[in-house]
Amino acid sequence: MSEAPPRESHARSWRGLGGGFVAKLLLMMLVNAAGIAAILSAHAAQAWVILGVLVAGLVVADWIYFSKRAVPLKYLFPGLVFLAVFQMFTLLYTGYVAFTNYGTGHLGSMQQAVDAALIQDERPVEDSPQYPLSVVRDGDLLGFAITDDADTVQVGTAEDPLAEVDGATIGDNGSPSAVPGWEVVPRAELFTDTDLQQRVVELRVPISDDAEDGSLRTREGSTGGVYTSRLVWDPAEQTITNTETGVVYSPSDRGSFVSPDGDRLAAGWYVSVGFDNFVRAFTDATYAGPLLKVTGWTFAFAILTVLTSFGLGLLFALIYNDQRVRGRKVLRTLFILPYAFPAFMSALLWRGMLNSEFGVINEWFFLGSDIGWLSDPWLAKIAILWVNLWLSYPYWFLVTTGALQALPADVMEAARVDGAGRWRQFRSITLPMLLVSTAPLAIASFAFNFNNFTIIYMLTGGGPAFSGSSTPMGSTDILISAIYQISGVSGGRADYGLASALSIVVFIVIGVISALAFRRTRKLEEM
Amino acid sequence: MRRNLAVGVAAVATMALLAACGGGGGDTPAAESTGSGGADGSGAELVIWSDAERAEAIKNAAADFEADTGATVTIVQKNFEDLRADFLSQVPTGEGPDITVGAHDWLGEFVESGVVDTLDLGSRAADFEPVTLDAFTYDGQLYALPYAQESVALIQNVDLVGDTAPTTWDEMIQMATDAGFGDRPFILYTNGAEGDMYTSYAFQTSFGAPVFVQDDDGSYTSEVGMAGDAGLAYAQWIHDNGAAGTGYFTDTVDYDIGNELFSTGQSPFIVQGPWTIPTYQDAGIDVAVNPIPSAGGETAAPFVGVQGFYLSAQSQNALLANEFLANYVATDDAQQALYDADPRIPALTAVAEQEADDPIIAGFIASAQNGVPMPNIPEMGSVWEFWNAAQIALIKGDDPQTTWTGAVSSIESAIGG
Numbered sequence: 045m046s047e048a049p050p051r052e053s054h055a056r057s058w059r060g061l062g063g064g065f066v067a068k069l070l071l072m073m074l075v076n077a078a079g080i081a082a083i084l085s086a087h088a089a090q091a092w093v094i095l096g097v098l099v100a101g102l103v104v105a106d107w108i109y110f111s112k113r114a115v116p117l118k119y120l121f122p123g124l125v126f127l128a129v130f131q132m133f134t135l136l137y138t139g140y141v142a143f144t145n146y147g148t149g150h151l152g153s154m155q156q157a158v159d160a161a162l163i164q165d166e167r168p169v170e171d172s173p174q175y176p177l178s179v180v181r182d183g184d185l186l187g188f189a190i191t192d193d194a195d196t197v198q199v200g201t202a203e204d205p206l207a208e209v210d211g212a213t214i215g216d217n218g219s220p221s222a223v224p225g226w227e228v229v230p231r232a233e234l235f236t237d238t239d240l241q242q243r244v245v246e247l248r249v250p251i252s253d254d255a256e257d258g259s260l261r262t263r264e265g266s267t268g269g270v271y272t273s274r275l276v277w278d279p280a281e282q283t284i285t286n287t288e289t290g291v292v293y294s295p296s297d298r299g300s301f302v303s304p305d306g307d308r309l310a311a312g313w314y315v316s317v318g319f320d321n322f323v324r325a326f327t328d329a330t331y332a333g334p335l336l337k338v339t340g341w342t343f344a345f346a347i348l349t350v351l352t353s354f355g356l357g358l359l360f361a362l363i364y365n366d367q368r369v370r371g372r373k374v375l376r377t378l379f380i381l382p383y384a385f386p387a388f389m390s391a392l393l394w395r396g397m398l399n400s401e402f403g404v405i406n407e408w409f410f411l412g413s414d415i416g417w418l419s420d421p422w423l424a425k426i427a428i429l430w431v432n433l434w435l436s437y438p439y440w441f442l443v444t445t446g447a448l449q450a451l452p453a454d455v456m457e458a459a460r461v462d463g464a465g466r467w468r469q470f471r472s473i474t475l476p477m478l479l480v481s482t483a484p485l486a487i488a489s490f491a492f493n494f495n496n497f498t499i500i501y502m503l504t505g506g507g508p509a510f511s512g513s514s515t516p517m518g519s520t521d522i523l524i525s526a527i528y529q530i531s532g533v534s535g536g537r538a539d540y541g542l543a544s545a546l547s548i549v550v551f552i553v554i555g556v557i558s559a560l561a562f563r564r565t566r567k568l569e570e571m
Numbered sequence: 572m573r574r575n576l577a578v579g580v581a582a583v584a585t586m587a588l589l590a591a592c593g594g595g596g597g598d599t600p601a602a603e604s605t606g607s608g609g610a611d612g613s614g615a616e617l618v619i620w621s622d623a624e625r626a627e628a629i630k631n632a633a634a635d636f637e638a639d640t641g642a643t644v645t646i647v648q649k650n651f652e653d654l655r656a657d658f659l660s661q662v663p664t665g666e667g668p669d670i671t672v673g674a675h676d677w678l679g680e681f682v683e684s685g686v687v688d689t690l691d692l693g694s695r696a697a698d699f700e701p702v703t704l705d706a707f708t709y710d711g712q713l714y715a716l717p718y719a720q721e722s723v724a725l726i727q728n729v730d731l732v733g734d735t736a737p738t739t740w741d742e743m744i745q746m747a748t749d750a751g752f753g754d755r756p757f758i759l760y761t762n763g764a765e766g767d768m769y770t771s772y773a774f775q776t777s778f779g780a781p782v783f784v785q786d787d788d789g790s791y792t793s794e795v796g797m798a799g800d801a802g803l804a805y806a807q808w809i810h811d812n813g814a815a816g817t818g819y820f821t822d823t824v825d826y827d828i829g830n831e832l833f834s835t836g837q838s839p840f841i842v843q844g845p846w847t848i849p850t851y852q853d854a855g856i857d858v859a860v861n862p863i864p865s866a867g868g869e870t871a872a873p874f875v876g877v878q879g880f881y882l883s884a885q886s887q888n889a890l891l892a893n894e895f896l897a898n899y900v901a902t903d904d905a906q907q908a909l910y911d912a913d914p915r916i917p918a919l920t921a922v923a924e925q926e927a928d929d930p931i932i933a934g935f936i937a938s939a940q941n942g943v944p945m946p947n948i949p950e951m952g953s954v955w956e957f958w959n960a961a962q963i964a965l966i967k968g969d970d971p972q973t974t975w976t977g978a979v980s981s982i983e984s985a986i987g988g
Binding site (some may be wrong): 244517529 | 693710898967
C-alpha cells in the first residue's frame, strides 16, 4: 500500500464547513452515550466484570478516535469489538461450560440448591386448616396474628410460639385488624416494600413449644398454614441434616448433597469436572459408538455435498456458458430458484414429497411403490444428500459461471492452437484455473455443511434412530444435530457440559481441516 | 409437548442452542432485573412469562391486581416451546421471571434443577379437577396452579359412520369396514417416520402397559411399566396392524396428512386433540368426539397434559406472586377469561362444567376423565426417542419381541445413566 502524502483527515480538524469533524463528533457522542448507559445498567445489575470490560472498551474507543497515533486501529477497532463480543466471548464461555457439569439438576449455585432442598422439604401438616392472618410488628420485630377456629386471636414471632392475646379485634375479612401491643402492618405497605415481603415470606412462627408440631407460615400475607420440615442447613459445616432420621448430607465433588449411604438430594449445583466431558465423549460406551458413526456420516455428508453440488453446478455452468444455448439469461435465472428459497421451507417440502405413501416422488417416479425414503437408514442418507444437492448446486452454478467468464480467452486460444481437445482443455486449463478462485469457497462450503443443522433437523430429524442404542441419535444425525439432542434444549435430560465439549471438538476439527485445505489452495495458485 | 413443532422452529432452536451455550449474554446487563431495591418504597415489579394466547387474559387479571396493590406487572411473551429451556437457564442467574406459564411434564426437571417454588391452594384445591392437581404434584408437593388440561380423543366422521361411539377397537374397525373403509379404517398419527407414542398412548394403556408404574397416591415412579407380557402384547398388536399385518398403520401420516385424510373423508376415525377440530369443521365435516375405544380389554387411558402457572424459587416477590396467583388467577372469572382466550378444557371444575354443554368439549372431557397425567418425572424425557422409534420399527414389520425388549432396555439404561 502506498501512503497518500501526509494530509489531515476531514475527521481530525475543522476545515471548510467542518462536516467530517462534526460527523465524527456526533458518532462518538452516540457511542459514548450508549457506552455510559450500558455501564450504568451494569452497575445497577452489579455485574462487575461486564462493567470493567465496558469501561475499558469505551476508554480505548475514545483514545483511538481522538488520538493521532492510532490510524490503523480506527479501521480495525469496530471489527475487533464484534470479534470479541460475538466470537471470542461465545467461544470462551462454551469452553468454560465444557469443563463443568452444567445441565439438568446442576444449573445454579450451591446456595440455590440449598434453597431448593429446603423448599421441597417443607410440607403442610396434613389436614391443617388455613387461618386468616395479619402481619404484625413491634418496632423491628415481625410476627403473625391469626384468628383461630374459636375466633380468638393468637400472636407469635420467630422466637415466641403462638399465644392467645386479649382485646384484639377481628376485621371484616376474618383476620385480626387490631392487636394490643402490636401494629398491624397494612396490606398496602406489605405490597410495596420488597424487603418487608421477603422477611414475611421467610418468617416461621412455631405453633407450640414443641418444634415437631410445625410452624406457621404465610405465602401471600393474608392466610397462614402449618408446615413442618425435616431438613436443616448448617452453613458452618456446609451440610444438610435430616432431623427425623439423623442422616447428614454433605456436598460431593459432583455438585450434589450426598448421604454416607449414597442417597442424593434432588437439586444440585454446577461444579468444574475437569476433562470428564471430553473423556466421556470418547470412552463412554453409550456415547462413543454412536458418536463415531455420527462423525463418519458427518464427514461423508459434508464432503459428498460439496463434491456433488460443485460437480453438478460446474456441469450446468459449462453447458449454459456456451454461446449456442438460446435464452441463457432466462434459464440461468431459473437455475437459481432453489437457492432463493429458504432452506428449511425446501426441506419441509421435500419431506412431504419423499413421504413413502403419499409423496409424489414414489407416485410419479417409482410407480406408486412404498419406498421408505425417510425411514430406511441408507435411503434416508441418500435423500439428505439429494435434497442438499438440489439446494446447493445453484450456488456453484452461479460461482463457476462467473469464474468461467473471467478465464482469459488467450490461454484457451493458445491451447486450441496447440491441438488440445475439449477434455484436455478442461482438465489442464479450465479446471485448475477455476479451482484457484473456487477452492476457498469449497472449503467454506465444507465447513458450512459440516454444521448444516437445518437440513438434517427439517428433513429427517436425525432419524431413523439407531436400533438398540441407548443414546437418542439416528442414522442421519450429523455432529451438530447430535449435540443438539444431547444438550436437551429440545426436551429430555440436558447435559450442556457434554454438548459444549463436543462443540469444541467440532470447532477444532473444522479449524484444522480448513487450515490444511487453505494451505493446499495456496499451492494451486502457484501452479 | 412433542407435537405442534411449528414451522421455522429450526432457526429459533439454533438460536436457543447458541443462547444456551453462550449463557446470559455479556452485553445486555439491563434485561429485566426482577424488582430490586425496595428501600425506595416504590412499587415492586412482577414479571410473568407467557405464550401469546394467554398474554391478554393474564393482562386483564393483572389490571385489577395492579390497581389493588400498586405493583406493576410485566408480561413477557415467548414461544410456548421456549419457556421450559429459558426458565431452566434464566432462573438460576436471577434474570428469570417471578411466574411462568408452563406444561406439567416439565415439573420433574424444574424440581431437580431447583427452579420452582411450592404452592398451597388451601381449601380452593377442592374446586379443581383432581387430575390437574395430580399432574402438578411431585413427591407429594404441589408446584403450580393449573388452569387447563387437554387430551386426545376419538374423533369420528358422523356422515360416514354415524355418531355411535365404538367401545372396542374391533367394534370401531367393524363400523369403518361396514361403511366401506376396509383399507384405512382408522388414521394413526405417527409424525411421519419419526413415530408418535403420545397420541396413541391410550391403546397401550388398554393393554395394561403404562410407560411408568404409578404408586398408590398416583405419583409416577421411575420403574418402567411397559416391559413384560402386557407390553409385548401391545407391541404384537402394533405389529399385527402394520405392514406385516392388516396394514392399517403406516409410518407416513404426519400432522397435515392425517388431518387431510380425515377432512377429505378418506377415513372415518382418528385420534387427535381438540386443536384439530377447527380444521375438520372448516372442511365441512360433522364430527363426534368420544373416549378412545379399548384395544386390549382394559380402559384406554390417554395422556392428560395440564398447563399451569409455575412460581420461581428465586423470586424476590414471592408474596406478591402468591397473592396474584391465589386471589387473581385462581378465580372463576380469570379462569373463564383464560378459557375464552384459548379454549382448552378448564382445570376449574365449575368452569369446565359450564363449557360441557358443547358436545365436542364434553367428548374431550369424557376422554380426559379416563386419562392419566403424562409422567412429570425427568426420566420421561429419556423415553420418547426410543419409544417412538420402536413404534415405527413395529409398523414396518420388525419382530415385536426383539424390538420391544430392545426399546425397553434402551430406556432403562438411558434412565440409569
